[in-house]
Amino acid sequence: MGLVNQLAPLGVALAVALSAQSAAADLPLEQSLALAFSAEREAMRGMTSSLVSRATTPLDDPTAILRYDASYLVTMPQSSDETVQCLAEAIYHEARGEDVYGQFAVAEVILNRVDLPNYPGSVCGVVHQNASRLNACQFSYACNGRSRAMTEPGARRLANAIAQVMLGGAPRELTDGATHFHTNGVRPRWALSFHRTAQYGSHLFYREPVQLTSN
Structure with missing residues (x-):
């Protein structure tokens, strides 16, 4: 997995959180913050789950993400x-x-x-x-x-x-x-x-x- 692919879920997380913040703009401040933080937390949880699943298939070793990614390996000198x-x-x-x-x-x-x-x-x-x-x-x-x-x-x-x-x-x-x-x-x-x-x-x-x- 290249660095861009690793960061992609983070971009999704931020986009979801920002979207929620926008949707909550017309709500009272307390409800707006709660909705925004909840959306961000869920999006970040999805990002973490995505990275972990790649790292643990078939190995439970986070350092193996790049080692076993062919798209990354072929870019090596x-x-x-x-x-x-x-x-x-x-x-x-x-x-x-x-x-x-x-x-x-x-x-x-x-x-x-x-x-x-x-x-x-x-x-x-x-x-x-x-x-x-x-x-x-x-x-x-x-x-x-x-x-x-x-x-x-x-x-x-x-x-x-x-x-x-x-x-x-x-x-x-x-x-x-x-x-x-x-x-x-x-x-x-x-x-x-x-x-x-x-x-x-x-x-x-x-x-x-x-x-x-x-x-």
């Missing part, structure tokens, strides 16, 4: 940093058809893998793991023989912004530590033994079982 580009590439090719939450969720999976010892320790390493093996890599776009170019400008800008936000330290709160995902059109064998943590659009997210080692 683009980054040419290699790590940002690698993460943006994966977001673009794996999830550009999903809404902004689904794209953030894919970013979470990649960053969760970076933190684990059984995956490469960098974003680029994770998204390009086994890319040299045709149709046998971790993320299908990286080894299906097709171009990795991000040719849709809007989707490319959004993916780049999401990558920047996540690499900047935004909390990973959508997938509960997921390390894998697949579309609902396939049924990989590993999904039978992994714990499903979330679904966004056509993507299902899973957390792989923790491997305990004995001393």
Whole structure:
């Protein structure tokens, strides 16, 4: 949600209050003030309710209003940093058809893998793991023989912004530590033994079982 959109309800609140004040102009002073204040209070309550509902869908986090607003994200300056580009590439090719939450969720999976010892320790390493093996890599776009170019400008800008936000330290709160995902059109064998943590659009997210080692 851009700043203009956040302020729009405030404008409505003021307009309603002013309208009430105008309508109350012919009433006794005490009644006029009561009517005006009542209208203003109701309008401001509606504004607060509007902002809260946006902030709590699906998260109860007011700071997420801008973070999960695609119209705001696409206005961010683009980054040419290699790590940002690698993460943006994966977001673009794996999830550009999903809404902004689904794209953030894919970013979470990649960053969760970076933190684990059984995956490469960098974003680029994770998204390009086994890319040299045709149709046998971790993320299908990286080894299906097709171009990795991000040719849709809007989707490319959004993916780049999401990558920047996540690499900047935004909390990973959508997938509960997921390390894998697949579309609902396939049924990989590993999904039978992994714990499903979330679904966004056509993507299902899973957390792989923790491997305990004995001393």
